[in-house]
Amino acid sequence: MSTTEADILFKDVKKGExxxxxxxxxxxxxxGVVANDHIDFDLRAGEIHALLGENGAGKTTLxxxxxxxxxxxxxxxxxxxxxxEFKSPLDAIRMGIGMVHQxxxxxxxxxxxxxxVLGHPKVGKILNLHEIEREVKELCEKYGFKLDLHAKVWQxxxxxxxxxxxxxxxxxxxxxxxxxxxxSELTPVETEKFLESIKVMAEKxxxxxxxxxxxxxxxxxxxxxITILRRGKVVARMSRExxxxxNLAKRMVGREVLxxxxxxxxxxxxxxxxxxxxxALNDRGVPAVRGIxxxxxxxxxxGIAGVTGNGQQELAEVLIGLRKPIKGKIIFRGRDITxxxxxxxxxxxxxxxxxxxxxxxxxxFTLVENIAMNYYFDEKFVKSKFLLDYDKLRELAMKAISExxxxxPGVDTKAGHxxxxxxxxxxxxxxxxxxxxxxxxxxxxxxxxxxxxxxVRNKLMEYKKEGAAVLLISEDLDEVLSxxxxxxxxxxxxxxxxxxxxxxxxxxxxxxxxGAISEGVAE
Amino acid sequence: MIGLRFPKLKCERIVILxxxxxxxISALSVVISFMLFGAFVAFEGTDPLVAYEHIxxxxxxxxxxxxxxxxxxxxxxxxxxxxIIPMAAGIWNIGMEGQFYLGTIGAFAVAYSFPDLNQAIxxxxxxxxxxxxxxxxxxxxxxxxxxMNVNEVVVTIMLNNIAFWLVYLLTxxxxxxxxxESTSKPLxxxxxxxxxxxxxxxxxFVIVVAILVYFFLKKTTIGYQIRTLGSNxxxxxxxxxxxPKISVIVMAIxxxxxxxxxxxxxxxxxxxxxIPRPEAYKAIGDLTYWGIILGLICLLxxxxxxxxSIFIGSIIVGTTVLVRRLRMPFGLDVLFLGIISxxxxxxxxxxxxxxxxxKVVIGK
Numbered sequence: 001m002s003t004t005e006a007d008i009l010f011k012d013v014k015k016g017e018x019x020x021x022x023x024x025x026x027x028x029x030x031x032g033v034v035a036n037d038h039i040d041f042d043l044r045a046g047e048i049h050a051l052l053g054e055n056g057a058g059k060t061t062l063x064x065x066x067x068x069x070x071x072x073x074x075x076x077x078x079x080x081x082x083x084x085e086f087k088s089p090l091d092a093i094r095m096g097i098g099m100v101h102q103x104x105x106x107x108x109x110x111x112x113x114x115x116x117v118l119g120h121p122k123v124g125k126i127l128n129l130h131e132i133e134r135e136v137k138e139l140c141e142k143y144g145f146k147l148d149l150h151a152k153v154w155q156x157x158x159x160x161x162x163x164x165x166x167x168x169x170x171x172x173x174x175x176x177x178x179x180x181x182x183x184s185e186l187t188p189v190e191t192e193k194f195l196e197s198i199k200v201m202a203e204k205x206x207x208x209x210x211x212x213x214x215x216x217x218x219x220x221x222x223x224x225x226i227t228i229l230r231r232g233k234v235v236a237r238m239s240r241e242x243x244x245x246x247n248l249a250k251r252m253v254g255r256e257v258l259x260x261x262x263x264x265x266x267x268x269x270x271x272x273x274x275x276x277x278x279x280a281l282n283d284r285g286v287p288a289v290r291g292i293x294x295x296x297x298x299x300x301x302x303g304i305a306g307v308t309g310n311g312q313q314e315l316a317e318v319l320i321g322l323r324k325p326i327k328g329k330i331i332f333r334g335r336d337i338t339x340x341x342x343x344x345x346x347x348x349x350x351x352x353x354x355x356x357x358x359x360x361x362x363x364x365f366t367l368v369e370n371i372a373m374n375y376y377f378d379e380k381f382v383k384s385k386f387l388l389d390y391d392k393l394r395e396l397a398m399k400a401i402s403e404x405x406x407x408x409p410g411v412d413t414k415a416g417h418x419x420x421x422x423x424x425x426x427x428x429x430x431x432x433x434x435x436x437x438x439x440x441x442x443x444x445x446x447x448x449x450x451x452x453x454x455x456v457r458n459k460l461m462e463y464k465k466e467g468a469a470v471l472l473i474s475e476d477l478d479e480v481l482s483x484x485x486x487x488x489x490x491x492x493x494x495x496x497x498x499x500x501x502x503x504x505x506x507x508x509x510x511x512x513x514x515g516a517i518s519e520g521v522a523e
Numbered sequence: 524m525i526g527l528r529f530p531k532l533k534c535e536r537i538v539i540l541x542x543x544x545x546x547x548i549s550a551l552s553v554v555i556s557f558m559l560f561g562a563f564v565a566f567e568g569t570d571p572l573v574a575y576e577h578i579x580x581x582x583x584x585x586x587x588x589x590x591x592x593x594x595x596x597x598x599x600x601x602x603x604x605x606x607i608i609p610m611a612a613g614i615w616n617i618g619m620e621g622q623f624y625l626g627t628i629g630a631f632a633v634a635y636s637f638p639d640l641n642q643a644i645x646x647x648x649x650x651x652x653x654x655x656x657x658x659x660x661x662x663x664x665x666x667x668x669x670x671m672n673v674n675e676v677v678v679t680i681m682l683n684n685i686a687f688w689l690v691y692l693l694t695x696x697x698x699x700x701x702x703x704e705s706t707s708k709p710l711x712x713x714x715x716x717x718x719x720x721x722x723x724x725x726x727x728f729v730i731v732v733a734i735l736v737y738f739f740l741k742k743t744t745i746g747y748q749i750r751t752l753g754s755n756x757x758x759x760x761x762x763x764x765x766x767p768k769i770s771v772i773v774m775a776i777x778x779x780x781x782x783x784x785x786x787x788x789x790x791x792x793x794x795x796x797x798i799p800r801p802e803a804y805k806a807i808g809d810l811t812y813w814g815i816i817l818g819l820i821c822l823l824x825x826x827x828x829x830x831x832s833i834f835i836g837s838i839i840v841g842t843t844v845l846v847r848r849l850r851m852p853f854g855l856d857v858l859f860l861g862i863i864s865x866x867x868x869x870x871x872x873x874x875x876x877x878x879x880x881x882k883v884v885i886g887k
Contacts, residue, residue, distance in 0.1 A: 322760065343763030352761065359761050362754045373751065373762045376744050386743045 006096030006173040009080060013175070015046035017080075019207050020066075020176055025075035027061050035061040036072070037232040043176060043207040048198060050219045051211035053229035054252055054449035059211045062229070063178050067099045068092035079176075098174025100165045102181040108154035115153055116168045139170055144200050159190030163197070170206075177201070179210040183218050187307040188477070189514060195222050216248055216450070228252055253451045263483065263501075264465055269298030272438050272469040273319075278328035280311075280318045288314040289325070290493035296438065301460065301470040303484030304495075305477055306513050311493035312473050313355065316442045319471070320352040321345050333437060343377060351436030353428060355443040355473075360427040363416030367408060367426065370415050371397045374430050400429035405455065421452040428456060432463060439463065440471045445479060457483060477513070481506060491515045535877045545822050548873045549831075552820075556866040560859045569849055577848055582841030590721050594792050595810070596836025597726040601784035602814030603821070603828040604729075604736050605777040609665070609675075611740055611823055612773045613753040618664055618679025619781040619811035621686035622657040626782025627789060627798060628689060629656030631707065634790075635699060638711035645713050649786055657782015658775040660686065665774025669767030675774075687805065694798050707798035716791040723791030725783070732780060736825040749773055781811065810839070816864050819871065838863065 013019060020043040027036040035058045043049050053059045064070040066077065068086030077084050079095055086092045089099075106115045117123050117132050133149060140147055145163055153161060162182065169177060179198075183191045199222060202208055212219050219226060226243055228236040228251045236251045273296045282288035288311040296302045306312050317323035319330065321342040330338045337345060346352075351374075354360045361370050372393050375381040381396075383389045397411040404425045408418055415423060428444065441460060445453040460483060464470055474480050480487055487504055488495040489512035496512040561571030582588040602619040609616040630653035637645060660682060667673040693699045694707040701708040716723035740746040752759040752769050760766065788807055789795045798804055813835055821827040842856030 320761075321763075341763065341765070342760070343765070346763045354761050358755075359757050362751065362758055364754055365751075369747070369750075372747060373758070376747050376751075377763065382744055386745070388742060388744050388747055390742070 004173050005094050006175060009082070010096055010175045013045045013080070013205060015044075015205055017045050018042050019045050019080055021078040022062070022066065023076050023078070025062060025065060025072045025077075027058075027065060027070060027072050034232050036065070036075075038075070039229070039232070039234055041227060041234075043209060045175075045207055046202050046205045047224040048202050048208045048210065048222050049225045049227065050223035051209055051227055051229065052216075052219060052248065052252055053211075054451065057229040057252075058232040059229055060180070061232075063099070063180070063209070063211060066092065067097060067178060093172055093174070096173055096175035097178065098166075098169025098172060098176070099178040100162065100169060100180065100182065102184060106153045106161060106164060109152065111150050111152055112147055112156070112164050113149040115164055116149075116171055118168075120172060136167065136171055139167060143170070143204065144197060157187075157190065159186050159194060162186070162194065166197075166201075174206075176207045177209070179208065181212060182210050183212075187475075188510065189307070191218065198222060216245055220245065220248070230254055249450050253449075263485075264461060266299035266465055266467070268300055268485075269467060271295050271297050272333060273471070274329075274331040275319070276329040276331070278315070278318060278325055278330065280314050280323055280325045282311075282314050288493050289318060292328075292493070292495055294488065294495065294498060296469045296471060298437075298467050298469055299464060300485040301464050301472055301483050303472045303474065303480035303487045304490050305474065305480040305487055305509055306490035308475060310490050310513075312490050313442070314493075315490075316352075316355075316440055316471075316473055319440055320350060346374065346434075347377060349434075349437035351431040351434055351439045353431055353439070353441045353444050355446060357420060357423050357427065361415050361423050364414060366414055367401070367406075367411045367418075368393050368397045370426060371400060371430050374434050378434075396433065400426065400433060403433075404429040404459070421448050424448055425452065425455070428459065432459065435466075436468065438469045438471065440473070442473045443475065444472070445474070445476070477506065477510060481509070489513045532878050532880060535879055536875065540822070540874050542822075545874065548870055549820055549867075551873075552867045552870040553863075555870075556859075556863045559866065560862050563855070563858060563862075564845075564851070567851055567855070569851060574845060574849060574851075577844045578841035579837065581844045581848075582837035585721070588837075588840045591792070592837045592840045593722045593726055593833065594787075594836075595839050596833035597722070597729050598784055598788055598807075599810065599813050599817060599832035599836055600729045600733060600829055601780055601787060602811040603817040603832055604733060604814075604825055605661075605781035605784075605811075606814040606818040607777075607821075607823045607825055607828065608736060608740070608749070608780070609661075609773040609777045610818055611746075611753045612749040612769050613756060614665070614668060614770060614773060615676050616661065616664075616679060616774065616777045616781075617676050617812075617815065618661060618682050618778070619784075619814050620808040621679065621683035622660050622778040622781035623784050623788070623808060623811050624683075624686035624690050624804075625660040625778075626653035626657040626785030627804075628693065628785075629653040629782060630786040630790070631693075631699065631710070631798065634710055634714040635708065638713070640713060642713045642717075645711075646716070646786075646790075649714060649790070650783060653782045653785045654779040655782070657785070658779035661774040661776075661778020661781070662771050663774075665771040666767075668774070669770030675770075683808075687801075687808065690798065690804065691801055695801065699798070701797060705800045709797045710790055714790055715793075715796055716786070723787065725787040725791050729783075729787070730829060732783075733825045733829055736780075740825070745769075745772065781814075784811070813864075816867055820867050822874070835860075835863070 022039065022041040025036050025039045028034050039062055041062065051059050061070060065072050068089040068091050084095055107118070113129060113133055113136060116136055136149060145167060147160065147163055147167065153164065156164065166177065183194060186194055195218065198208055220240065220243060223240055226238050226240065226248070227234060228248065230252060276293050278289055278292045279287065280289040292315060294302070304312050314323060318325050321340060325338065329336060332348060332350065335348070337348065368390065372388060375393065376388060381389050381392050394411055400406065401408055401411065406422050406425050406429065408422060415426065418426065432439065444460065445456050448456065457479070460470055460472070472480060472483055481504065484501055486498055486500050487509060488498045489509050491513060492515065564571045564574045582592045602623065605619045605622065606616050630649040633649045633652045634645065664675050664678040664682060667678055668675040695705050699707045716725055719727060740750060748764045748769055752764055752766060756766060789798060817828055817831050817835065821831055838859060842859050845851040845855050846853055
């Protein structure tokens, strides 16, 4: 590779040497929001320095400043003691800083190699891929990445795509790698692999800054040092040895957080939902649900644990009516609803929390209008046959705000002004206040920070206490295990087993999710 | 190095557009289009101010242009409402022209079949029949969209063409052909619209319809479902709103309102009282497309569509004086309307983005 500015800047770096210093970084957004308040941050060569904080703590702002996307109002950045100023990410890249975003920015129809060279200064008018391929291969070998350079990006898994982004940053000469929520889209197996590879990268002298809002155990397992932000300020700096789950969470949230939601035993009542030999196809017409049968009763949480793409999304969609089954029966409170419409299912007492907030709320609508989504068909909220009773809906919205602790200036605010966590709470409130007999909670804590996650979990538990049945779908094994009364690991469209929580061993469930154990204990 | 300061323009996405901002943007669009057209007028050697004075003094003179201004303006209100309702559900109704023709057929069929009926019975029957014809024509596109996901823009445009020829078949040498060349028989006396304050009663009728549409979208359960579907079809599906059902409903209502404009146009202007020659009824049919621009400018608000439509109506009527009084070239009226629609379309940009000046310092 030819010599670049970064090569000169980072010449003869020794491991453990401070390569980056940010001093007194302050950023105030128009409107007076102080996103960063005199933040100091430093990074050594060969270390993984995690940046931790809840949504809105200022991590993203700080890293965007480091990557040249934002300019600080105050403060300085030094790389190997030399003061630098970035006008755009291009400047930052030139100085050896690379960033991998949470949402992949790759072109699916192009090959891995084409994506890696895209935008590289070395690529002139004519593409000479041979030399580049050799260099990229060398790079992959150095860090132990296994990538098929000629595969199309759409064929890759989430983990492989992330690797492509990392290689892309490295090929552009990154010595400091910023990783935005690096594990949020990875499966447990991929996460494991990813953690291995960043350890290797650090070993070879790179400085790595992952920033994380949740999944604290992951941080604990690899980070050498941890800096915690809260409300734009550094509240703690510690080494891995000093950190424990509890004190990290406490510092992040600013209060004690119970990680173990206390599971309460309730009386198990009548069967609410009975599913018999259900089969369904996914969007591509491939069988995704392949013969699933189970029963959920009043007062229990039934957890489905599985790696994304094993049919749990399709199963949830079939249950609420978004997808038609090709075979099988669904019986809800003694009625065959296999062919019922979505609206009929809501009316009969089903509730569904969608996996993405974008599926559940409209940002242009006020909170009242968003709440109305599950009540427009409810006689209690319709007057003179055709009119929505907005007075009653307003009351309901106010109740939702206070009961679910939603931070909003008022019920007539547009939902777009709410933060992600509050929006999720709004959806949850809307569905749960219907008191459905069966609640299908599809990734209910996806993307929530620690405080909000705890809140949602406790709500589910409370709800079960009232005698409702809950079907919990989650990618977070700890979540499933801490809430469920019975757990069904799903693999390739089938339940590997259905286990009462007392009989569950975490390792065993993990193996079942990965398809390593084909049949466990029968129900 | 010396620091260089220069202002730079930056685009920001607007999350939520307020009503006041929308009014400001519309006002600005009007000013800019007047300035642009003024430049053309000046280029043709006429003082723009004199031209504008003539345009509006004619359009709003009760003895001269005002009755036609109002008549054409309210015609546009019908067609704007016919666009707004499906658009609120996210469906582009480009078929007001065809629905207007079908409404014409529906109304005239009743009038020709029962010419001797009492006015108090005949006129409501004509209106109902026109609405049903228009509704059925709209619902056809709505059904294809909802059930089979056929693009509604393509379907409605093709239906417009079919509707044009249906009217042609009936009038030019067809069963409704009149004595004069290529026009229909005159309407029976009982079928003509009674006048209120020098404008047909249908003008007042459409104001009532606009208010009803406003409340329909805002307060009713169906209106709520329409808006939810229009804002986010995926969310709507998750909460059990049936897209096929809503598609048919909105296109039927839109078609019905566009269909009503058939009666308003031909029975409400004393100059017509029949279906005119094909190029003349096509020219009126072309006016229905203003419904699209007006609907978008008004941010789908049925109430503001009334003054906005009257404003465009006044320009449609007023610009005719440029030729008659000021001896200016033909086609300037169309140019003015073209400028207005282009400027308004361009200024839609400001419904999404705000431009802000930021100071950038280079070097230090």
